[in-house]
Amino acid sequence: MKRIHITEAETGNKLGLHIYGHTGKVLLAKGTRLTGPYISSLRKKGVEYIFIETRSTHGINPKPLISPTVRQQAVKKVYETMTSFLDKKSLLQTSSSQDLGKEYQKVFKEILDHLLANDNIMVNLSDLVLAQGHFFHHSVNVATLAGVIGIAKGYNSEQLLDLGVGALLFDIGMTQVPSRLWEKQGFMTKEERNIMNSHTVLGFELLRKQRNISLLSAHCALQHHERFDGSGYPRQLKGTNIHEYARIVAIADVYAALTSSRNYRKRHSPQEAAEFLSAAGNILFDHSIIKDFLAYIAIFPVSSRVVLNTGYEAVVAKNYSDLPLRPVVRVIKDPKGDELKSPHELDLRKEINITIVKAV
Structure with missing residues (x-):
């Protein structure tokens, strides 16, 4: 495809x-x-x-990080949880009737099992989601990406679960913010911005009251908008004063947001998102975590179209984690834009004189 x-x-x-x-x-x-x-x-x-x-x-198929079934179940759970907390009165409860910790541990274990079963993890967010539905899918994408980073860092099972649960619920505080602000386009007043920014503290307050959710998981909600140079919120923390889980979720959040469609802007390519993160290393984000993460990014995802320096158009057929800029491509069009009668594949690891000049 x-x-x-x-x-x-x-x-x-x-x-x-x-x-x-x-x-x-x-x-x-x-x-x-x-x-x-x-x-x-x-x-x-x-x-x-x-x-x-x-x-x-034919035969070119992007391999998702998690199966469609696991994705559907995870998104459904996030949707049910988020909608159940839309009533501000829930903040006054010491805990919800649900055991969110146990439920979300089960959800993330399913995601984790798929990640660990993959012997060649390459991030290729190919799932198609309506722009209006990004909010719930975004949490699942962030948790999946956070899991990739946690695995790269050698986290044990307990650490991965705490990170994953925190990543799935990192934006739960948004349920306590007026929905009109979620997708507001254009300028926000100072008052509106302060209300929007309060979702970090509100999310922390929600999560710390839930059964079987650790304070470390809750800190993903509290600190995911803190920035490495101290320019974030709510407490303007710097560097390693920001918990590592929150530093991971911040990177996963930004990458997933940049590479997804929104009502108010077009999506960015994986290459553009990777370049943004690289440039922001030790300014907005922890450079060491970015380095770990980018090693798993498919700069040219499978099924994406590219133009070669020969002028031919090709479709990416396979990626290699050790050489992300040198995938296997299937050449499908000549420089005039005409379909080839006999498409053929090139392994750019071996064809050293052929390079990708742009993504289509």
């Missing part, structure tokens, strides 16, 4: 990956033939890119 912009979609295209709604349910299933109304609806709902099956890219 290959990734195309929604403006390139045509009636009859066969969808290569599921498209999810905000609660985790599949709205358009893999294998669906696109129609004019489907394409129009996806554009209106903020979907920028889709994956389609084509003859020339």
Whole structure:
């Protein structure tokens, strides 16, 4: 399959990956033939890119970090939890009727099992989510990325669970902020910004009252907007005064946000997001954690299209963690833009004179 912009979609295209709604349910299933109304609806709902099956890219399939079933279950749980806390009165409770700690440990264990079973972890966030539904999927993406970093750092099972639970619930304080501020576009007043920023403290207060959620997990909510140079909030902490779990979640949060669609902006490419994080090392974020994380980033994700220095267009077929800029590509178009009758693959680790000049 290959990734195309929604403006390139045509009636009859066969969808290569599921498209999810905000609660985790599949709205358009893999294998669906696109129609004019489907394409129009996806554009209106903020979907920028889709994956389609084509003859020339048969057999090229992006491998998600977690299975669609695990993703659906995790998003559903986050959705149920977030909506249950929308009432501000819940802050007055000493704890909820749910045992959130046990429930979220179970959710993250499923995610962790998939990550640990992968012998070649490469971050390739290919799941298709409507822009309006990003909030709940985002938490699952952040937890998955945090898990990748935790594994890279050699965390034990207890540390991974504390990190994962904190990452899944890091934004729970947003349920205590007026929903009109969540997606507000443009300028916020000082009062609105202060209300928005309070979600870190409110999230911490919620989590520290829950059963079987550690204070370290709760600190992911409290400190994920602190910045390495002290420019963050709520306490302007610096460097290692910010707990390492929160430093990890901050990086996962920003990377997942940059590479996802929003109603108010287009998504950034993995390369652009990686460059942003690299430039922000030891300024906004912990450089050592960024270094660990970027070793697992697929700069050119499987199924993405690229242009080679020869002028040919290709689709990325396989990545290598030790050489992220030198994937295997399948050449599908000539320099004039015409489809090749016989697409062929090139291993850029061996074809040293051929380079990728841009992503399409």
